[in-house]
Amino acid sequence: xxxxxxxxxxxxxxxxxxxxxxxxxxxxxxxxxxxxxxxxxxxxxxxxxxxxxxxxxxxxxxxxxxxxxxxxxxxxxxxxxxxxxxxxxxxxxxxxxxxxxxxxxxxxxxxxxxxxxxxxxxxxxxxxxxxxxxxxxxxxxxxxxxxxxxxxxxxxxxxxxxxxxxxxxxxxxxxxxxxxxxxxxxxxxxxxxxxxxxxxxxxxxxxxxxxxxxxxxxxxxxxxxxxxxxxxxxxxxxxxxxxxxxxxxxxxxxxxxxxxxxxxxxxxxxxxxxxxxxxxxxxxxxxxxxxxxxxxxxxxxxxxxxxxxxxxxxxxxxxxxxxxxxxxxxxxxxxxxxxxxxxxxxxxxxxxxxxxxxxxxxxxxxxxxxxxxxxxxxxxxxxxxxxxxxxxxxxxxxxxxxxxxxxxxxxxxxxxxxxxxxx
Amino acid sequence: xxxxxxxxxxxxxxxxxxxxxxxxxxxxxxxxxxxxxxxxxxxxxxxxxxxxxxxxxxxxxxxxxxxxxxxxxxxxxxxxxxxxxxxxxxxxxxxxxxxxxxxxxxxxxxxxxxxxxxxxxxxxxxxxxxxxxxxxxxxxxxxxxxxxxxxxxxxxxxxxxxxxxxxxxxxxxxxxxxxxxxxxxxxxxxxxxxxxxxxxxxxxxxxxxxxxxxxxxxxxxxxxxxxxxxxxxxxxxxxxxxxxxxxxxxxxxxxxxxxxxxxxxxxxxxxxxxxxxxxxxxxxxxxxxxxxxxxxxxxxxxxxxxxxxxxxxxxxxxxxxxxxxxxxxxxxxxxxxxxxxxxxxxxxxxxxxxxxxxxxxxxxxxxxxxxxxxxxxxxxxxxxxxxxxxxxxxxxxxxxxxxxxxxxxxxxxxxxxxxxxxx
Numbered sequence: 001x002x003x004x005x006x007x008x009x010x011x012x013x014x015x016x017x018x019x020x021x022x023x024x025x026x027x028x029x030x031x032x033x034x035x036x037x038x039x040x041x042x043x044x045x046x047x048x049x050x051x052x053x054x055x056x057x058x059x060x061x062x063x064x065x066x067x068x069x070x071x072x073x074x075x076x077x078x079x080x081x082x083x084x085x086x087x088x089x090x091x092x093x094x095x096x097x098x099x100x101x102x103x104x105x106x107x108x109x110x111x112x113x114x115x116x117x118x119x120x121x122x123x124x125x126x127x128x129x130x131x132x133x134x135x136x137x138x139x140x141x142x143x144x145x146x147x148x149x150x151x152x153x154x155x156x157x158x159x160x161x162x163x164x165x166x167x168x169x170x171x172x173x174x175x176x177x178x179x180x181x182x183x184x185x186x187x188x189x190x191x192x193x194x195x196x197x198x199x200x201x202x203x204x205x206x207x208x209x210x211x212x213x214x215x216x217x218x219x220x221x222x223x224x225x226x227x228x229x230x231x232x233x234x235x236x237x238x239x240x241x242x243x244x245x246x247x248x249x250x251x252x253x254x255x256x257x258x259x260x261x262x263x264x265x266x267x268x269x270x271x272x273x274x275x276x277x278x279x280x281x282x283x284x285x286x287x288x289x290x291x292x293x294x295x296x297x298x299x300x301x302x303x304x305x306x307x308x309x310x311x312x313x314x315x316x317x318x319x320x321x322x323x324x325x326x327x328x329x330x331x332x333x334x335x336x337x338x339x340x341x342x343x344x345x346x347x348x349x350x351x352x353x354x355x356x357x358x359x360x361x362x363x364x365x366x367x368x369x370x371x372x373x374x375x376x377x378x379x380x381x382x383x384x385x386x387x388x389x390x391x392x393x394x395x396x397x398x399x400x401x402x403x404x405x406x407x408x409x410x411x412x413x414x415x416x417x418x419x420x421x422x423x
Numbered sequence: 424x425x426x427x428x429x430x431x432x433x434x435x436x437x438x439x440x441x442x443x444x445x446x447x448x449x450x451x452x453x454x455x456x457x458x459x460x461x462x463x464x465x466x467x468x469x470x471x472x473x474x475x476x477x478x479x480x481x482x483x484x485x486x487x488x489x490x491x492x493x494x495x496x497x498x499x500x501x502x503x504x505x506x507x508x509x510x511x512x513x514x515x516x517x518x519x520x521x522x523x524x525x526x527x528x529x530x531x532x533x534x535x536x537x538x539x540x541x542x543x544x545x546x547x548x549x550x551x552x553x554x555x556x557x558x559x560x561x562x563x564x565x566x567x568x569x570x571x572x573x574x575x576x577x578x579x580x581x582x583x584x585x586x587x588x589x590x591x592x593x594x595x596x597x598x599x600x601x602x603x604x605x606x607x608x609x610x611x612x613x614x615x616x617x618x619x620x621x622x623x624x625x626x627x628x629x630x631x632x633x634x635x636x637x638x639x640x641x642x643x644x645x646x647x648x649x650x651x652x653x654x655x656x657x658x659x660x661x662x663x664x665x666x667x668x669x670x671x672x673x674x675x676x677x678x679x680x681x682x683x684x685x686x687x688x689x690x691x692x693x694x695x696x697x698x699x700x701x702x703x704x705x706x707x708x709x710x711x712x713x714x715x716x717x718x719x720x721x722x723x724x725x726x727x728x729x730x731x732x733x734x735x736x737x738x739x740x741x742x743x744x745x746x747x748x749x750x751x752x753x754x755x756x757x758x759x760x761x762x763x764x765x766x767x768x769x770x771x772x773x774x775x776x777x778x779x780x781x782x783x784x785x786x787x788x789x790x791x792x793x794x795x796x797x798x799x800x801x802x803x804x805x806x807x808x809x810x811x812x813x814x815x816x817x818x819x820x821x822x823x824x825x826x827x828x829x830x831x832x833x834x835x836x837x838x839x840x841x842x843x844x845x846x
Contacts, residue, residue, distance in 0.1 A: 070774045071766030071794070101762055103795045135759025136796040198746060240745040241664065242760070243767035322663040322745070323621060323841055330842025336558025337665070339524050343494030344666035351493045371494070372526045373559040412835045418746055419753025 003181065004275050006282075010176030012160030013191035014214035016057045016256035020159035021049040021166025024147035026096035026133075029140040037147050051144055052166035053151050054091040054210060055120060060252040062088035062128070063223035065230050067247035073098050074105025075129045076248060078113065082125045086219030088252055089126040091210055092116045095169050095195070099131040099139040100245045108139045115145060119152040128250055132169055132195065132208055135245060164193040167208050170417055171197045175286040181275040183259035183268045188215040190272075192279045194249075196287040197294075198239060198418060209234060209249040209283055215272055216255035217262040225273045226251050233280035236312065236405040238320045239291035240414070249280075288319075288406035289389075293413030296328055297389045303402040304395040310347035311396075311403035317345045318392055319407025328390060329409040333358060333381035335367040338392060353397035360387035426604065427698050429705075433599030435583030436614035437637035439480045439679035443582035444472040444589025447570035449519035449556075452563040460570050474567055475589035476574050477514040477633060478543060483675040485511035485551070486646035488653050490670035496521050497528025498552040499671060501536065505548045509642030511675055512549040514633055515539045518592050518618070522554040522562040523668045531562045538568060542575040553671055555592055555618060555631055587616040590631050593840055594620045598709040604698040606682035606691045611638040615702045617672075619710040620717075621662060621841060632657060632672040632706055638695055639678035640685040648696045649674050656703035659735065659828040661743045662714035663837070672703075711742075711829035712812075716836030719751055720812045726825040727818040733770040734819075734826035740768045741815055742830025751813060752832040756781060756804035758790040761815060776820035783810035 012019050023038035025047055038047055064083055066076050082088065092112050099105050113127035131139065154162075164174035178191035194209035217225070230249055255261070262268045289297040300318045305311035318324060321341035327334040338356055356368040362384050365376050384390075435442050446461035448470055461470055487506055489499050505511065515535050522528050536550035554562065577585075587597040601614035617632035634649075653672055678684070685691045712720040723741045728734035741747060744764035750757040761779055779791040785807050788799050807813075 069763065069766040070768075071762045098759070101759060101791070101795050134757075135763060136791070137759075242744055242746045242763060245759075245763050245766060321665055322837075323665045326838050326841030329838060332843060334557070336521070336524060336560075336668075339494045340492065340558060340665060340668050343492040343668060345493075368524070368559070372524050410838055410841075412838050414745075415749050415752060415833055415835050415838060418749030418833075420755060 004278050005180050007178045007180050009178045009191055010160045010164050010193040011054050011191045011210055011212045012157045013178035014189040014212050016214055016254045017054060017212045018155040018157060018159060019052065019054045019163040020151050020154040020156065021052040021162035022147055022151050022154065023047045023049045024051045024143035026050045026094060026140060026143050029143045030097065030137060035142050035146050037150065049162055049166035050096045051094045051147055051151060052163035053116060053155065054163060054212065055155055056089050056252055056254040058254050058256060060088055060254045061086060061217060061219045061222050062250065062252050063219065063226045064248060064250035065227055067244055069243050069245045071101065071245045073100035073131060073246035074102065075099055075109040075131045076246065077106055078109040079128050079130065079248065082113065082127060087126065088128050089122050090116060090120055091128045093130040093167050093208065094144060095132050095167050097131060097133040097137060097139045098135045098246050101136040102138050104138065108141050111141050112144060115148045119148055130208055130246065130248055132167065132246055167195040169195060170292050171195050171290050173290055175283055177279045177282040179275050179278050181271055183215060183262065183271060186257055186259035188257040188259050189213065190275050190279050192283050194283040194287055196239060197290045198292040211251040211279060213251065213253045214255065214257035215253055216257065216259050217253050217272060221262055221269055222251060222253050225276050229273065229276045229280045232277055233284040236316065237284045237288040238316060238407050239288065241320050285406050288408050291408035292417045293411040294408030295388065295411055296409040298328060298392065298407045298409065299389065300392040300394065300405045302394045302396065304397045304399060305401040306349055306399035308401045308403060310349055311401045313345040313347040314342050314394060315403045315405035317341045319405045322410055325407065325410035328385065329411045331382055331385040333367060333378065333385060339368065342394065349396050349398045355395040355397060357393040358384060359391040359393060360384045360389060362387060427701050428603050430601045430603050432601045432614055433583045433587050433616040434477050434614045434633055434635045435580045436601035437612040437635050439637055439677045440477060440635045441578040441580060441582060442475065442477045442586040443574050443577040443579065444475040444585035445570055445574050445577065446470045446472045447474045447566040449473045449517060449563060449566050452566045453520065453560060458565050458569050460573065472585055472589035473517055473519045474570055474574060475516045475586035476539060476578065477586060477635065478578055479512050479675055479677040481677050481679060482510060482512055483677045484509060484640060484642045484645050485673065485675050486642065486649045487671060487673035488650055490667055492666050492668045494524065494668045496523035496554060496669035497525065498522055498532040498554045499669065500529055501532040502551050502553065502671065505536065505550060510549065511551050512545050513539060513543055514551045516553040516590050516631060517567060518555050518590050520554060520556040520560060520562045521558045521669050524559040525561050527561065531564050534564055535567060538571045542571055551673055553631055553669065555590065555669055558668060590616065590618040592618060593715050594618050594713055596713060598706055600702045600705040602698050602701050604694055606638060606685065606694060609680055609682035611680040611682050612636065613698050613702050615706050617706040617710055619662065620713045621715040634674040634702060636674065636676045637678065637680035638676055639680065639682050640676050640695060644685055644692055645674060645676050648699050652696065652699045652703045655700060656707040659739065660707045660711040661739060661830050662711065664743050708829050711831050714831035715840045716834040717831030718811065718834055719832040721751060721815065721830045721832065722812065723815040723817065723828045725817045725819065727820045727822060728824040729772055729822035731824045731826060733772055734824045736768040736770040737765050737817060738826045738828035740764045742828045745833055748830065748833035751808065752834045754805055754808040756790060756801065756808060762791060765817065772819050772821045778818040778820060780816040781807060782814040782816060783807045783812060785810060
């Protein structure tokens, strides 16, 4: 049995997880120095929720992957230390400030853990901490300090959705996914939430994906499952080619499902990995779709590659090309830009065999065969590209490996959002 | 004596070179199938000039560097064969169609050489051919055939400027540079023209730079001087991170200056290289400044690097960052994005020592020291960034090597231009 079913919810869909997200007014405090909490009821919140907490009612096995950017956010350093023993029980994450390139960054990140641990009556080193937002501005700790009681007293199963809201920055919608599957006949759940939507070109992980599961699995397999899954999901998306300083994907497994514990590779582990991939790939697609200013999701499917590495390089190169991304915004089937982007990867293959098709919900059009153009109806192509999910199918006819990458179009709004992000 | 003086003109500034550029109506023919030449007087030309010719009255030593994109334009293949003997006498280049990813591409490129050679009474393998424009559409040869007589009969010293116009695509101004210098007391000239302005992220060369000189220099030294110079000029600019399929920089040296021939490395060779760098770097800066949709030239100067390779990687990473480029368009001193772009290079150095300043004609502001922010006036920064040439000074304090890269801001107009380039 390895059937995987999508269900409602996110990080609180698995048994034994509670969450919450409230508005502590971090940005307001950065501007004015004033601490201005919002109503704790979760109703009529005047400003955006900006601090999230996830809590497991029992201890968890935990794993994470982090950005490869040499400039790393302070929370990354603290979280790495806290996860050294493969255990955690809670997450605290804020938006509005990345707490990166600040002299007092680590101290503030640790304070966030300490404050939460005290309220939850757990140890500070059981807390994962994350921050996202502007780089290089001091994180005001006072609003978080003032809001921590409200955050913890409001923890609930329905609070998963508030947590997903609280980590949003320029995201236009919150990103939650959950699946159910069976291990040894016992139903298990994996849930997750993530945020985009700029500085997205992950290298090992992406800016904030939090996954929870009630499956029972040991720490080393959990880490391996996450690391492998990240390579097929978050590492295969790009919004703007900028690898963030604060990227992190983490997973908490509390075992509350009471499945036979997964302690070795085999059928159960494979089922768990499939379910985890399903969650991560769906979250990754949502992040690409909600890329800053994006109007379209681009999915580039490469097949016939001599090896997986080549397939990945080609797929990512296409979804990263500014020229191609702008053409998709303009609904222009300018396939020459696809060939160009394939050509400037450093992967080795025979470009003269390359076949390219464009597809969407309305159909498929072949635009290139054996590395040269084929005649097609521009009008038909325009109609196809008017849809909001575009698939670029590339067959290199040079082997059997394949890979898929996701990206988005390049639009006026990307420029607008990033021309005045700080102000 | 190695003083270098900027003079008026471009490819016809050196002795013995003639050029011309006329409107053959290539784009018009692609749309309608109709051949519609423009008035040969060069006055009142109704459509954009689209075919350029450069001719040396005496045989030349020649050298070139080409794109590293695996998808290569057909003209590149033909030019490589023609330059195998290190000799050439003429150039023919068209805009409006890249003659790339076409089944009959090489045949058409060779036809262009043959037609020109017949009119000039030279051999076809003395002709360098280049094309720029849309990829994957058949190049109509008829308009060029019809225009070749007009092109050749109008060759003149003043025609260099027409040639520079004829290779423009989305460029907003033509790019010409010339310098004079002395070799063994004899005045020599190097002149050049180039075109941008999208798909600019050169790897070995950039889309169409043509350099001429009347200096007398042997073929192997000419090739080495060009290869070295390209690394410091065209390979250090980026408009959009897309490496073109048709990039080419070539140089013709006809020896008409009658300087003592440069046959070995030494003072004369060094002087020649300095003059060549001057021309290429100025042309490269013009291409960055005229990047598609650009309102600002970005110059990133990296110093204190452990080695030149690291300095180059850091400098290019900053001018390539979409996020930073959008911030510059918005005149927002969002230096966190500079640190982020430095951090995601694969170069090895100590990020905690990094110092960053922003500068323009109105002043300099330090924004980051020892990898963390320093207080500065946002208002002052805004004023500084309102200028149209912005310098980003990065000192890694980790060695003695340095490098400079050039780019441009990311604007609404980049998206607009590339959202409907073909239509």
